[in-house]
Amino acid sequence: MFARGLKRKSSEDAEDADGGVAGLPAAPSYTLQRQSLLDMSLVKLQLCHMLVEPNLCRSVLIANTVRQIQEEMTQDGTWRVVAPQAAGRAPLDRLVSTEILCRSGREQEGEGDCPLPDPAPGQAPRRPQSSPWGLDGSREGRGGFQKSLDHIFETLENKTPGSVEELFSDVDSSYYDLDAVLTGMVGGAPTGPGLPAFAPTAAAPPSSTCRSDLGELEHTVEILVET
Amino acid sequence: MAGEGRARGGAGAGLRAGVLGGGAGRERAPDAPGVSAGAGGGGCPAGGNDLQWCFSQVKGAIDEDVAEADIISTVEFNYSGDLLATGDKGGRVVIFQREQENKSRPHSRGEYNVYSTFQSHEPEFDYLKSLEIEEKINKIRWLPQQNAAHFLLSTNDKTIKLWKISERDKRAEGYNLKDEDGRLRDPFRITALRVPILKPMDLMVEASPRRIFANAHTYHINSISVNSDHETYLSADDLRINLWHLEITDRSFNIVDIKPVNMEELTEVITAAEFHPHQCNVFVYSSSKGTIRLCDMRSSALCDRHSKFFEEPEDPSSRSFFSEIISSISDVRFSHSGRYMMTRDYLSVKVWDLNMESRPVETHQVHEYLRSKLCSLYENDCIFDKFECCWGGSDSAIMTGSYNNFFRMFDRNTRRDVTLEASRENSKPRASLKPRKVCTGGKRKKDEISVDSLDFNKKILHTAWHPAENIIAVAATNNLYIFQDKVN
Secondary structure: OOOOOOOOOOOOOOOOOOOOOOOOOOOOOHHHHHHHHHHHHHHHHHHOOOOEOOOHHHHHHHHHHHHHHHHHHHHHOOOOOOOHHHHOOHHHHHHHHHHHHOOOOHHHOOOOOOOOOOOOOOOOOOOOOOOOOOOOOOOHHHHHHHHHHHHHHHHHHHOOOOOHHHHHOOOOHHHHHHHHHHHOOOOOOOOOOOOOOOOOOOOOOOOHHHHHHHHHHHHHHHHHHHO | OOOOOOOOOOOOOOOOOOOOOOOHHHOOOOOOOOOOOOOOOOOOOOOOOOOOEEEEEEEOOOOOOOOHHHOEEEEEEOOOOOEEEEEEOOOEEEEEEEOOOOOOOOOOOOOEEEEEEEEOOOOEEEOOOOEEEOOOOOEEEEOOOOOOOEEEEEEOOOOEEEEEEEEEEEEEEOOOOEOOOOOEOOHHHOOOOOOOEEEEEEEEEEEEEEEEEOOOOOOOOOEEEEOOOOOEEEEEOOOEEEEEEOOOOOOOEEEEEOOOOOHHHOOOOEEEEEEOOOOOOEEEEEEOOOOEEEEEOOOOOOOOOOOEEEOOOOOHHHOOOOHHHHHOOOEEEEOOOOOEEEEEOOOEEEEEEOOOOOOOOEEEEOOHHHHHHHHHHHHOOHHHOOOOEEEOOOOOEEEEEOEOOEEEEEEOOOOOEEEEEOOHHHOOOOOEOOOOEEEOOOOOOOOEEEHHHOOOOOEOOEEEEOOOOOEEEEEEOOEEEEEEEOOO
16 A cells, blocks of 8 residues: 655645644645545546446446536636646646545544535535544455555556546547556457447547557567467 | 256254243333434334344355355345245355244244255356346346246346246156156067056256346346236336336337437436336336436336426535435335335435325435445445345335444334344344444444444345245345244
8 A cells, every 4th residue: 555654745735734643644625635536536437447347327426426526626716637748747646645535544533534515616615524434454345445546556647537528428549558458358448339438538649658568568478479 | 947056055043942032132221213313223123013033044155255156136035925036146046945834843933945046147248349248136026926836037237037936746657658767668568558647756946947038228237026917027227127028028118218319418327116016007216316206107108207206305414525326226115005115325215105206204324324434435336335125014114234244124113223233143043133233433332333343345235024924034245144033
């Protein structure tokens, strides 16, 4: 999991006035929490593309959540499309806050967690309290969380938070390439009639990471074939 | 054809006669009546008239390592309650039959033992989409019994099958043209004719697929429901509901279609559907936005316009980004009377009067202590768990599952509720179930369990209640627990 000593960006996380235990970040701001939720949701939408047909109900609910966040952020004026060049760096920072968001906090017992308040604009967000998730890191219950995080570093560089409508539109080819690498199914990305495909449009070209993965795969295959 | 598949022999509890001990759960003072938000239930048992639940049997492997295929995915009693069917992720169906009551042991009730096991669905591969079709049995629904055989419908994501389960306990002996071991007799040696006679044999239960209803669903089937006319049934997937005739497999009628022309506009899916128990033209379906639509098939062929629309207005003070997700209805069931219906969303069960669309008549909190954990439950996907609910035979009590192998019972008359646990520790024969309590914060009392210690992998999604008696079946991952009320 994440190293305890992982540094946060001090300028953006200025609201942790109460400091907190050394090495343990304090309560993230509402904006940060909301952004983390958005990122988590986008990752979930991409991860639901598996060998078995994705659960449509789950995908629709997640997409609606993303839409809600997007609407609120648009009203706040904080909605922006992350430039591809920055995509490599910024998401990782936001990923840290996802971990903060869901960190088990035994020291903070008794406090409510992650209360994302009424999204009506103009209403000052309540100061969010820290989160005693209490889901012990060693438990199986965090399996999904672990899986999400593992995949994040593999897949997120290619993704930008595009508009929600595009989540349901045609799948970008770079997504297919990445998918082929992950699942070993070359050209097997499914979009049947009526089946929505979930991927944000990539304003960016296929990432170099993706290409290098493919390159490695080819290289590996070459070695195997030669032996 | 009797399929293969592991029979669920279990650590069945032997039923013993004798005076039963006093109820352990009556030590604490009862909680205040009414709906209690927060921790689950008080000390007094629910279910009307001092119902006390006791362990009866448990089926399934004790092994800590659970094979994915053994996870139970549906449980259903038949109309008489004598048969109990389970389906699992491996596509198998196991049917238990209740043994006849033993007159010499008046305090004991009939046990459920394996009656038939067969492979209902196999994994398939959709070549067009390059996707696997899971063999997991999503739902089983029994047909009312009309002759000696039993019929049930079982469905996976795409295909519904009608199975006939029949008994064979006699065989013919004394054929003229063949020996007892099957060898053909030489015709020239036959000097006399005899009439074959039926002789008893060991009971054999055979399951054979009689109808296969396929290729009618683009999306995943979540519900099937047999109509009260006993001739038709409906099947519902995420976006469409089809009406079938039990005799006709190559044709079904689409009666609800909520697929938008432009899939990008999709914001709501169908989550469950059921026929009214008495009015064969009426059915309901629930949605991921927490709404229920009641449709009358007499009004039009395509029931896209509902007759009634049930939705509770949202409480603005509790709104969050997760409000919609937790309002998504995972199950909808009519009461036996047909006057009410019950819906299950993530945190509560609601009882609706069919004559009142504006709001439910009752709301019961299942595990309100999870409301502050929604973000974490969203992260690990537990927030998408689909819990089922069921009615007691007299409609006076309702039941639903929760996490940590807890399940909740609500008595609608006394307004009392109780949290019980399905676990091997409480599996002494006829042992009374001790009510459990979840501690939400502050000091944890003895015997309470804190929210942080709940095991979210142990979820009770599927439960069933005997249609007439107080016998319940609770599926806990790969184990099936059967509980009965204490014989008064």
